[in-house]
Amino acid sequence: MKLSNVYITSVYVIYIMPVVITGIFTENVCKFDQRCKCSNLSIEVYCDHKNITDGNIPHFPKEVYKLFMRFNKVMIIPPTTFNHLETLTELDLSWNRLSYIEEGTFYGLSSLKTLSIKGNCLNYSLEIPNDIFKPLVSLTHLNVARNMLFYTDREFHTFPSVFLTPLNKLQSIEVDAGHPSLLFRFSNRYLSLTHLTRLKIDFCWLPSVTNLTFLYLPYLEYIEMTNCKIQNYDVGTLPKRKKIRYLDISHNRLNDDSLLTLMQDLLLHDELQVLKMTNSFPLVLDYNPAYLTSQLNETKIEEIYVNNNSFIEINGDEKNFMLPTTLKVCDFSNNKLGKFYFGMPYLSILNLRNNSLGTYLSSKRYTNSSQTELRKVDISNNLIYDLSYSMFHGHVKTVKINLSKNKLTDVTFDLSHLVSLKELDLSSNNIGGISSQASMDTLHKLSKQLQIDLSNNLFKCSCKNLVFLQWMTANLDMFIFKHKYACRFDNNDVVYLTNVNDIVKQLEKGCNSYTTLMISVTMGITAASIILFVGLMFRFRWKLRYLYYMTRQKYNVFKRIQSSPDYKYDAFISYADEDTDFVVKEIIPNLERDENMKLCIHQRDFIPGQEITQNITNGIHHSRWTICILTRSFLDSYYCMFEFNMARMESIYSRDGQNILFLIFYEQLRPKDLPLVILELVQKQSYIECTQMTNKGILFLGRK
Numbered sequence: 288m289k290l291s292n293v294y295i296t297s298v299y300v301i302y303i304m305p306v307v308i309t310g311i312f313t314e315n316v317c318k319f320d321q322r323c324k325c326s327n328l329s330i331e332v333y334c335d336h337k338n339i340t341d342g343n344i345p346h347f348p349k350e351v352y353k354l355f356m357r358f359n360k361v362m363i364i365p366p367t368t369f370n371h372l373e374t375l376t377e378l379d380l381s382w383n384r385l386s387y388i389e390e391g392t393f394y395g396l397s398s399l400k401t402l403s404i405k406g407n408c409l410n411y412s413l414e415i416p417n418d419i420f421k422p423l424v425s426l427t428h429l430n431v432a433r434n435m436l437f438y439t440d441r442e443f444h445t446f447p448s449v450f451l452t453p454l455n456k457l458q459s460i461e462v463d464a465g466h467p468s469l470l471f472r473f474s475n476r477y478l479s480l481t482h483l484t485r486l487k488i489d490f491c492w493l494p495s496v497t498n499l500t501f502l503y504l505p506y507l508e509y510i511e512m513t514n515c516k517i518q519n520y521d522v523g524t525l526p527k528r529k530k531i532r533y534l535d536i537s538h539n540r541l542n543d544d545s546l547l548t549l550m551q552d553l554l555l556h557d558e559l560q561v562l563k564m565t566n567s568f569p570l571v572l573d574y575n576p577a578y579l580t581s582q583l584n585e586t587k588i589e590e591i592y593v594n595n596n597s598f599i600e601i602n603g604d605e606k607n608f609m610l611p612t613t614l615k616v617c618d619f620s621n622n623k624l625g626k627f628y629f630g631m632p633y634l635s636i637l638n639l640r641n642n643s644l645g646t647y648l649s650s651k652r653y654t655n656s657s658q659t660e661l662r663k664v665d666i667s668n669n670l671i672y673d674l675s676y677s678m679f680h681g682h683v684k685t686v687k688i689n690l691s692k693n694k695l696t697d698v699t700f701d702l703s704h705l706v707s708l709k710e711l712d713l714s715s716n717n718i719g720g721i722s723s724q725a726s727m728d729t730l731h732k733l734s735k736q737l738q739i740d741l742s743n744n745l746f747k748c749s750c751k752n753l754v755f756l757q758w759m760t761a762n763l764d765m766f767i768f769k770h771k772y773a774c775r776f777d778n779n780d781v782v783y784l785t786n787v788n789d790i791v792k793q794l795e796k797g798c799n800s801y802t803t804l805m806i807s808v809t810m811g812i813t814a815a816s817i818i819l820f821v822g823l824m825f826r827f828r829w830k831l832r833y834l835y836y837m838t839r840q841k842y843n844v845f846k847r848i849q850s851s852p853d854y855k856y857d858a859f860i861s862y863a864d865e866d867t868d869f870v871v872k873e874i875i876p877n878l879e880r881d882e883n884m885k886l887c888i889h890q891r892d893f894i895p896g897q898e899i900t901q902n903i904t905n906g907i908h909h910s911r912w913t914i915c916i917l918t919r920s921f922l923d924s925y926y927c928m929f930e931f932n933m934a935r936m937e938s939i940y941s942r943d944g945q946n947i948l949f950l951i952f953y954e955q956l957r958p959k960d961l962p963l964v965i966l967e968l969v970q971k972q973s974y975i976e977c978t979q980m981t982n983k984g985i986l987f988l989g990r991k
Contacts, residue, residue: 320345327352334359344368353377360384366391374398381405381430390416399423403430405461405489411447421453427482429454430461432489448474459485465492465515472499484508491515498523508558509533520545522552531556537565537592546571550578559586566595572623574598579629580607583614590616594638598622603629610634620665632656636663645670645693648678657681667712668692674700683707691715691740697722702729714740714768719747720755727758734765742771748790749777750798757795760787856887859910861930863920866953870916899926907933912947918954922962931965950974 314333317325323334323345330352334345339359347354349371361383369375369392376398385407393399402423409415409431420426431446445464451457457480465471471493477483486507493500493515501507507526510533517539525531534553541549546568553559562583574593580603583591588611601624603609609630610617616636619627624642631637631654639653648671658681671693678700679685687710695716702708703725711730718741721727730737746752756774759766766772772784784790858878862870870888878884887910893902903926907913913934921927934948950965952974958966968974 317345319348331355341365347372349373351375355379356383358382363387363389364392365389366394369393370395372396377401379403380407383407386410387413388415388419390419393420393422396422397424400425401428402426404434405430406433409434415450417449418453420450423454425456426454427456427458429457429459432461432463432487434463444469444471445473448476452476452479454480456482458482459487459509461487461489463490464488465490467492467494470495470497470499472497473501473503475503477503478505481506487511488513488515493517495519495521496524497521500524501526507531511535512539514538517541518545520549520552522548525552525556529555530558532558533561534559535561535563536567537563539567540569541567541571543571543573546578547575550575550582554582554585557585557587559583559588561590562588563590563592564596565592567593568596568598570597572597572599574601576601576603576607576629579603579617580610583611586611587613589613590618592616592618594618594620594622596622598624600624600626601629602626627653629654630656631659631661633660635660637661638663638665639669640665640689641668643670645672648675649673650675652678652680658683659685661685663687665689666693670694672696676701680704686710688712698726699723702726705729705733708733709736710738710740712740713744714771715743718744720752721758722755724754727755730765731758731762734762737765738767739765740767742768744772745781746772746774746784748774748782748794750794753791753794753798756787756791760791763787854911855885855909856892856906857884857910858912858914859887859906859930859934860889860914860916861921861927861934862916863918863924863927865920866916866918869953874914874916900929903930904933907937908941910947912949913937914949914951917950917952917956917965919956919960922956922960928962935964935968952976 314324314326317323317332320334322337322339323332325332328350330350332347332351332353333355335355335357337359339345339356339361341361341363344356344361344365347369351372352374354372354375354377357379358381361380362385364380364385366389369378373395375396378396378399378401381403382405385404386409388404388409393402420429429451434446444466446462451460460483464473465488483504484506486501486504486509488511491512491514493512494517496512496515496517496519498521501510501524505526505528508530510525510531513535514537517536518541520536520541525534531553536549553562574596579591579601591614598619599622601619610633612633614631614634616638617631617634618636618638619642620638620640622642624639624644626647627639627642627644628651637653644653644666648666648669652675653666661682662684664679664682664685664687667689668691671690672695674690674695676699679688680701682704684707685705686707688705688708689710689712691712691714693716695713695718697718698713698721721730730739746756748756763769769784769787772787773781774784774790775781782790860870860874867890875886875888879886887906889902889906892906893899907930913930915921915927915931915934931948938945938947948968950969961969
């Protein structure tokens with residue numbers, strides 16, 4: 288299809304529609320021409336859709352301040368039509384049939400600030416005077432978009448810039464631009480427009496944008512290039528002054544590389560406030576979290592729109608987690624997100640509508656911020672069956688939450704933090720009622736300010752749900768769209784809750800009878816069970832006594848068997864390395880040779896390669912007794928005290944409190960030198976003092 292055909296189709300199918308004029312004023316038929324409507328004492332005049340042609344243009348009074356003559360059939364405006372309108376500030380001639388503008392058409396319009404000739408058929412081959420706009424010395428806003436850019440002999444890819452050079456006060460312009468095959472750039476004549484900061488490209492065809500596209504528009508701060516069929520975006524496309532505040536590049540077909548270069552370009556524009564990328568990356572699945580965090584931290588970003596794309600996951604990592612502190616609006620609606628998680632303590636509006644976050648949000652939150660500035664949250668249409676209990680913790684300033692079009696069956700998430708909530712949309716879910724009394728209490732506290740939408744749910748009209756229905760009746764003013772509330776009884780009959788009170792009374796009556804019956808049946812079953820139990824006890828009383836005593840005797844025998852296990856060692860000897868001679872020369876000969884006992888000595892019996900603590904616990908556990916050789920070196924040794932404490936634990940937990948620990952004082956130790964735990968054991972249990980040596984060995988004197 289040729290570009291001219293595309294243009295004509297877009298003009299007549301998309302743009303020609305009735306104009307709705309709004310304002311706080313009363314419209315009246317104008318006295319000077321009944322085809323027009325006047326307001327504010329004829330200062331504003333509206334002559335839209337009146338089939339006005341060249342020969343019957345009204346004669347407007349000189350006091351007219353704003354004039355709208357849209358959607359008529361004017362082809363050429365007589366030169367004297369507007370010459371007397373010295374106070375006119377806005378003139379809208381869009382969607383007529385203008386093919387030519389005569390010299391002098393705009394004479395006298397020295398106060399005009401806004402001019403629109405959008406949607407006409409200007410034929411540039413008719414040699415329109417180059418200085419046609421020269422009388423417009425005050426003009427700041429110009430709309431020349433959607434004019435016929437093509438004719439038989441020559442193509443115009445945009446409005447001829449030669450007409451614009453006299454407009455040295457121009458601040459914003461709306462034009463067409465582009466070509467399906469040629470690389471487009473705006474003319475160097477735009478350099479003279481030093482006040483031009485706003486550009487909107489209306490009819491747009493720019494398959495590629497490069498560092499030449501806006502080369503001669505260095506002062507731009509606001510750029511809107513939507514529906515431009517952009518596929519390639521090169522580094523340096525944006526103006527070099529790096530003062531972009533607003534960029535709308537929506538409805539294009541950018542790829543991964545173009546997304547990367549775009550975000551790199553924006554790194555240099557620290558004045559950026561609004562970024563719109565709606566439906567810009569239809570085939571890109573991954574959105575780097577840095578694009579939302581670190582790469583925007585140096586800007587003044589306030590609003591970002593990345594909705595209507597195909598991203599599947601945006602999850603902050605350690606380096607890219609906190610959203611910029613200036614960001615207030617974040618819109619990722621209509622994607623395919625399965626995860627979204629960022630720190631957002633300063634965000635005001637979060638829109639995640641129409642994604643696939645149901646599974647993720649059932650157990651996790653979209654933010655870790657304990658306190659947020661969020662005022663509006665939209666997570667509707669996300670296949671949510673359940674929400675994390677703490678989902679809205681810290682949302683103390685939130686006034687609106689949209690959870691509509693999900694699969695919720697109940698309100699189980701915590702609402703206690705939502706102290707400012709004014710709107711809660713739960714419509715079009717599967718909610719049968721609210722079972723949580725805490726949730727109902729919280730909502731009741733907010734009833735004076737809160738509106739809840741539960742339309743298009745199907746409540747349960749049953750005794751189990753009676754509490755919810757009674758609560759709903761008591762807080763009826765809080766609910767909106769009540770005519771859409773329906774309720775299903777146990778017999779599957781469905782009724783609309785047009786009169787909730789009557790349905791609640793009906794249920795209360797039926798449920799009271801049911802409750803009485805259930806209590807009676809329960810009490811009867813309980814009484815019968817008690818009688819049966821007592822009767823059986825009496826009937827078999829002697830047999831039960833016999834079984835009791837026999838079981839008790841068998842238990843005692845089993846306990847005695849358990850308390851006499853076979854041990855690998857008779858005793859575990861715990862001593863400090865400084866006392867090795869005493870153990871080797873005295874303890875081992877006396878007990879192993881003379882008394883035929885088997886001792887566990889760490890220097891001899893520990894298993895090589897095994898941890899020393901494991902050797903200690905195994906040695907104590909497999910020894911009948913534990914003997915500690917108490918000296919000052921023993922008290923100072925970490926492992927000696929470890930062996931002592933493990934023996935105590937063995938005595939308490941594995942030997943049923945049986946004392947297996949024996950202390951031998953090889954040195955005189957004062958009570959104040961002993962740890963409290965050893966002193967306590969000395970006072971309660973036996974110990975031995977090694978007092979002297981004899982030629983036969985050691986003489987031990989027992990005490991206590």
